[in-house]
Amino acid sequence: MAGKPKLHYFDARGRMEAIRWLLAAAGVEFEEKLLESSEDLDKLRHDGSLVFQQVPMVEIDGMKLVQTRAILNYIASKYDLYGKDMKERALIDMYTEGVADLGEMILLLPLCPPDQKNAKLTLIQERTTNRYLPAFEKVLKSHGQDYLVGNKLSKADIHLVELLYYVEELDPSLLANFPLLKGLKTRVSNLPAVKKFLQPGSQRKPPGTEKTLEQARKIFKF
């Protein structure tokens, strides 16, 4: 019997959180090996476990996968969260990339020098309100279905709902004018596997703090 997927990262959201969400939403149990020091990362590198010397790395089906998108696409394919054909997949990819672009801005905000932080935050708020959320609201409005693509849950819905939680953490008022997105968030959050993941004690990671940033700097040497 195949072992559980094993996630290698440090104890924070970072670039691994989307993978945790996807596995959790797919109802897949997974293990985590949390890096605590730069020595832990060096060990993985010396073992030859990291193709490009970077984490995230996920051990799954006898492979050691790296590159967040490659990992997410593999999991989505495996657990039927990637649409029914090429064209649905293209839409799912397009929506996922939009989520990733905004997600990246939010992810990197803590690394912003203090004098630039306010400007960055304003830009994030502007992009959220004028570019990204309207686009997704429009997609849902255009077909009136419960999910973004093909009337079926896909990775696009999971990534988007994860993002909506982060947007809400940043500024709850940003979601105010997007009723269909709020509906999607509620609907996906109520799926049993997601509901479980949202409860305290799950493998979901909390927002980053000064401490997690310090740990990241130490481990990844930046």
Added chain:
Amino acid sequence: MAAKPKLWYFRGRGRMESIRWLLAAAGVEFEEEFLETREQYEKLQKDGRLLFGQVPLVEIDGMELTQTRAILSYLATKYNLHGKDPKETGFSWIESSCCFVRIDMYAEDTLDLMMMVVVAAFKPPEEKEESLASVVKKAKTQHFPVFEKILKDHGEDFLVGNKFSWADIQLLEAILMVEELDASVLSDFPLLKEFKTRTNNIPTIKKFLQPGSQRKLPPDNHYVKVVRNVLQF
């Protein structure tokens, strides 16, 4: 008869070039509309053709696709450059998807490297020099050694599954791009040199590398000016 794919972008490499490479390598003819004015761009936005208000945009198979990776992945699958057909593997999910995922991993890495070059064009001169030097260093120390090893370990002609794929096309594109910055970059990588020669000689790629093809030139001041003007940044 299916219409040709139509590409909307600036008259330069940027984020569209990998898409041009993929189509060209697949032997697919495509049309291009070049953005030169702010008005053209605003029209595209107003017409609702840009999901997130951004280019690249590719019209293909009745879809208006944006987001570089979404486009690349669709094209790679459509033109059989995304790994083994499930039928080839007897519908073994693991066998066919393992190729798919390896191609994705390698393509992601070379795309990361090339994006550094894309972004460098828009930096002020001193920062730009530094960025490009950093790209060459990263190519030599982090990226190319990995691909040299992959080729060494399996001894095959192509990166994944002994079959020409999207990963090979992007690696060639990345090699040529870094060579433009430092012609000696492959000096420690004999297998990559052979790979380059071999892939350069694939008929569709050979054609694309000839003058007069739709391959675009490295970014110059004029290109940067047009992009800044159209996107207003």
